[in-house]
Amino acid sequence: MLFDPSHFTEMLPDIWKAFGQTLLMVGISLAVALVIGLPLGLLLFITGKGLFSTSRSGLLGNRFVNVVVGFIVNLIRSIPYIILLVALFPVTKWLIGDTIGPIAASVSLSVASIPFFARLVETSLREIDKGVIEASIAVGATRWMIIKDVLLPEAKSGVIQGITMTIISLVAYSAMAGIIGGGGIGDLAIRFGYYRYDNTIMIATVVILIIIVQAIQLAGDAIAKAVDKR
Amino acid sequence: MLEIQNVSKIYKVKKKSVTGVDHVSLTIDNGEIFGIVGYSGAGKSSLLRCINLLEQPTDGQILIDGQDLTKLKGEQLRQARLKIGMIFQHFYLISQKTVGENIEFALKAANISKEKRNERVKELLHMVGLSDKKDVFPAQLSGGQKQRVGIARALANNPSILLCDEATSALDPTTTTSILRLLKKINRELGITIILITHEMDVVKEICDRMAIMQNGKVIEEGAVYDIFANPEKPLTQEFINSVVSFDIPPTILQNVKGRIVKILFKGDVAGEGVISDMLQQFEVRGNFLHGTIEYIQERPLGIFLMELNGQVADINRSISYMESRGVTVEVLDNVI
Ligand SMILES: Nc1ncnc2c1ncn2[C@@H]1O[C@H](COP(=O)(O)OP(=O)(O)OP(=O)(O)O)[C@@H](O)[C@H]1O
């Protein structure tokens, strides 16, 4: 039998626990990605080429910072997540005291999602019409005013879409973290669905993941649209 | 007074140099409306953007009341920019902020307290006729209304100069007229010097006191708008004038012309028609009007007529001298138009 409802009911407590662990991993990593990734994305943008590169514009143009930060971001992004996960074991051990469990998995998930989110932030900042930034420079605005009242509000909708994308890829990566005992839905799928050929659990976990991803996408799009005044 | 002294702007694009502005010098007096015209790529925007240092000139100085802006950096430059407003063809308002917040943004740059900001925003909205739009987002406004917000933002900190880069080019004729009227009002009531770029001579004719024509980064002609309309020297200038004051005479009519074609120009108060009728009475010359118009530039009439004169060559010559002696400019076109 492909799907056994009574087995599903029996496993429900485990599924709930796994769901909670996934939420915990995604939640922690997302928080870290937002707190560090947002300023990092902003830094990449304001130190980047174009309008901000001339010191005359009264804004930050720092080629050195841009190149170094850009290099590190690309470096982390080019490492396959599963390798990053293993490579970060020593750091995780030192930081958390353990390499197993959802909290430990959050370390590598955070490290992977920071540069991912930072680039998305940078991209949404690039989409702002240069003219709006120039008009603000012409008006005599300070750098801080331009960041706070122009860049962030104008990029808000794009950043929310970036958050949506980050959450979705975190859900996918967190399933991978399950392989090395990170816990969560992915872990459940591998332990039961894959190793024990438990089709019921396999189907249940896949359906749950599909629902999570769809729900996040829908909610994200709706919020992005609601905050956009264009 | 704004002095643009020998300003050049050379853009470096992939090791190649592109000249935007080529050794331009202009002096613009306080309180005047100065128009800069030229075709696309002539360097108008580049020059305008050099004035508030959005572009750093490669060479030359920008002096405002004697202070050289090109020497300023950072905070000093920012302070100087508070006194130079700028508006754009595409408005460039912050789309995620309300009309009121967009204007308030400029006031924040000048460190104005919250209460004073509120007061001033109200004042500015009233001035541009948008008192009921304070809490509306730019997306809900028409082009003309967006430009009014742009103007309010530019004037927030009582600038002495307002730079307008094709401010009416994205607007329909009626809206253009209303924006030009607003600019004129601002100029008259607040005494703000306005420098405006356009490729429409109509705009210049409507509100500018003086003008410059640009081509390939250079200013090729400069002067009072009236004088330039009356007597354009460079071919490009004539081309621009013709776009407003055109004298296209159908070829079939030209074929029937037997006499001499003259272009007669009446400036200001010279009573044009009177001079012509006097001339026709005194000389053995028959006249035939082919074309005529009276343009009002800054409320001063400029009459331009094309006439066919028939008669003896000597009589025609004497009639021309006579008209010239009465203060009229006469140009013999000799059938070539
Ligand atoms: N940022 C830039 N980088 C490189 N070249 C530029 C830049 N801005 C302007 N140019 C060049 O300088 C010249 C003058 O351009 P500018 O925009 O000042 O012309 P314009 O008279 O304002 O034209 P338009 O009527 O189309 O706005 C053009 O050849 C243009 O390609």
Ligand SMILES: [Mg+2]
């Ligand atoms: Mg231009």
